[in-house]
Amino acid sequence: MAISHYLREIGRGKDGARALSREQAADLFGQVLDGAVTDLEVGGFCLAMRIKGETPAEMAGFLDAAHARLHKLPATDKPMVVLPSYNGARKLPLLTPLLALLLAREGLPVLVHGTATENTRVYTSEVLEALDIRAQTAIKPVAPGEVAFVPTKLLCAGLQRLLDVRRAVGLRNPAHSLVKLMNPCAGPSLVVGSYTHPEYATSMAAVFELVQANALLLRGTEGEGVADPRRMPQMTGFVAGRRVLLEEAQSGPLSALPDLPKAIDAASTAAYIRAVMAGKQAVPAPIARQVEHILRLVSPP
Numbered sequence: 401m402a403i404s405h406y407l408r409e410i411g412r413g414k415d416g417a418r419a420l421s422r423e424q425a426a427d428l429f430g431q432v433l434d435g436a437v438t439d440l441e442v443g444g445f446c447l448a449m450r451i452k453g454e455t456p457a458e459m460a461g462f463l464d465a466a467h468a469r470l471h472k473l474p475a476t477d478k479p480m481v482v483l484p485s486y487n488g489a490r491k492l493p494l495l496t497p498l499l500a501l502l503l504a505r506e507g508l509p510v511l512v513h514g515t516a517t518e519n520t521r522v523y524t525s526e527v528l529e530a531l532d533i534r535a536q537t538a539i540k541p542v543a544p545g546e547v548a549f550v551p552t553k554l555l556c557a558g559l560q561r562l563l564d565v566r567r568a569v570g571l572r573n574p575a576h577s578l579v580k581l582m583n584p585c586a587g588p589s590l591v592v593g594s595y596t597h598p599e600y601a602t603s604m605a606a607v608f609e610l611v612q613a614n615a616l617l618l619r620g621t622e623g624e625g626v627a628d629p630r631r632m633p634q635m636t637g638f639v640a641g642r643r644v645l646l647e648e649a650q651s652g653p654l655s656a657l658p659d660l661p662k663a664i665d666a667a668s669t670a671a672y673i674r675a676v677m678a679g680k681q682a683v684p685a686p687i688a689r690q691v692e693h694i695l696r697l698v699s700p701p
Contacts, residue, residue: 475587
């Protein structure tokens with residue numbers, strides 16, 4: 401078991417590298433997740449892919465490998481909404497937990513999965529804990545109307561190891577894109593994917609189409625899968641891979657700003673979320689609209 405022959409293909413630089421087939425990508429990524437290769441080979445893979453970039457077929461292959469190894473959550477009576485949460489908050493309050501609670505209030509089971517990838521941000525797990533929602537310690541069903549946070553290491557230890565490589569080399573790798581696309585559910589579900597840079601909108605949409613996903617894709621708040629509370633982003637839906645534009649991005653200057661907390665720490669964010677859920681603060685319009693689109697996607701006419 402070795403990946404040196406793959407590294408020779410993908411490691412020739414931006415212009416000289418060759419793309420792998422979906423099957424080759426699945427084999428390569430599976431060996432990496434299984435820990436069947438050396439740390440040096442893992443580093444070579446991460447750096448080579450960082451320079452080359454993933455094709456949709458390669459990312460589909462990586463997803464094939466990951467899905468085959470995930471400890472998936474059991475199916476429920478209603479479609480599960482999957483909220484990947486890996487970016488955290490730097491400047492704005494982290495409102496992924498608010499989106500999760502609003503969806504759960506509509507009777508949907510909501511899975512939030514993630515891990516901290518840097519030391520200087522506020523993460524969803526911290527805000528959820530401030531809201532008295534503790535991380536799962538073992539994979540178990542999520543009931544309709546419930547929000548569950550599942551750490552990545554429970555879903556796949558190999559994937560957690562690959563995400564942690566960023567702390568050593570200082571660069572993101574394919575795992576950071578994959579976690580925003582993967583579906584860790586055994587039954588019907590909807591993945592809410594988000595991106596930070598416009599070029600990822602094109603590549604992520606192509607992957608959702610290729611793997612025939614049920615998904616919502618948007619440019620989220622600081623890379624999180626929740627709509628920016630200040631401005632309506634474009635939202636695109638995918639039903640079995642079929643793309644449909646759900647919402648145009650808001651253009652022009654902002655006429656008003658929502659009353660957001662000035663501090664972004666977990667306690668302040670949780671207090672704001674509690675006020676919104678209690679009706680003491682209005683739900684920011686872009687997030688309310690996102691909830692409406694998700695409800696339509698999981699309950700088509």
